Amino acid sequence: MEFAGLKAIVTGGASGIGAATAALLKERGAAVAVLDLQPEQAGHGLIAIHCDVSDDGSVRRAVKEAADRMGGIDIVANNAGVGAQGTIESNDDDEWHRVFDINVMGMVRxxxxxxxxxxxxxxxxxxxxCSVAATAGLPQRALYSATKGAVLSLTLSMAADHLPEGIRVNCVNPGTADTPWIGRLLSTAPDPAAERAALEARQPHGRLVTPEEIAAAIVYLASPLAGSTTGVDLAVDGGMQALRLRPRPAAS
Structure with missing residues (x-):
């Protein structure tokens, strides 16, 4: 219960990684406000507030409401984001601006x-x-990877800027996670089972990362017990970034 008495906001906290993070923070004693486009889907016992991270007015209203209802804010989990597929040719300027506006500027706001x-x-x-896409070149992820590379650099700059104020800033770099967005991506593939198997095989531990595993990393970095940890990007990717395993022998 190291979060007893602390107040947290989690953007995109009504589903996937955000929902797992909000639930774990609450379980460990924090008061938690979920800021989401669909706040009605937030878990039991959480403060649910509508928030569009692409709109500064919406963000400021939501953050103020969260602070007023909880009596302050100690922790910010910037999780809201969108995916994108394709090479640099696959998306027009409007889509590049939209995804950057949500994935990067949303965290800024x-x-x-x-x-x-x-x-x-x-x-x-x-x-x-953040994402392993910030540190590894993945095919068909040019726009998404560019936004997550920006998030990684932003995290380091924020950590340097705000450490003198007593504010720690870190990020997590998940591998391919078993989230609703990945589920929708798989559903559009010509062979969803084969595509899922390929995504699983890409990660050395042979499966998708769970939202709960990513949430555990986020909550660790947010914890007062990690008071000397700042400016860190923590990989939660089954070894995808760091390991180079030998191929498994074929089954006989």
Missing amino acids: VSRAALPYLRESSHAAIVNT
Whole structure:
């Protein structure tokens, strides 16, 4: 219960990684506000607030409401984001701007709005959801990878800027996770089972990462017990970034 008495906001907290993060923070004692486009889907016992991270007015209203209802903000989990497929030719300028506006500027807007409250906290932490796509070249992910590379650099700059204020900033780099977005992606593949098997085989531990595993990493980085951890990108990818395993022998 290291989060007892602390207040957290989780963007995109009504499903997938965000929902698992919000649930774990609550389980460990935090008051949690879920900021989401579909707040009605937030888990039991959570404060649900509508928020569009692509709109600064919406973000500021949602963050203020969360702070007012909880009595402050100690932790920000910037999880809201969208996916994108294809090479640099696959998406037009409008889509590039849209995905950057949500995946990068969304984190900027939420963090910026929360800073006055975080500066009042003795256990302030921001955790950004990044991706292995920021550190490994993945096919058909040019736009998505570019946004996550920006998130990684943004995390490091924020960590340097706000450490003197007592605010830690870190990010997690998940591998391919078993989330609703991946489910929708698989459903559009010509052979969903084969596509899932290929995604699983790409990760050395041979399966998709679970939202709960990513949530555990986010909650670790947000915890007061990690008070000396800042400016870190924590891979949760089954070894995809760091390991180079020999191929498994074919079954006889």
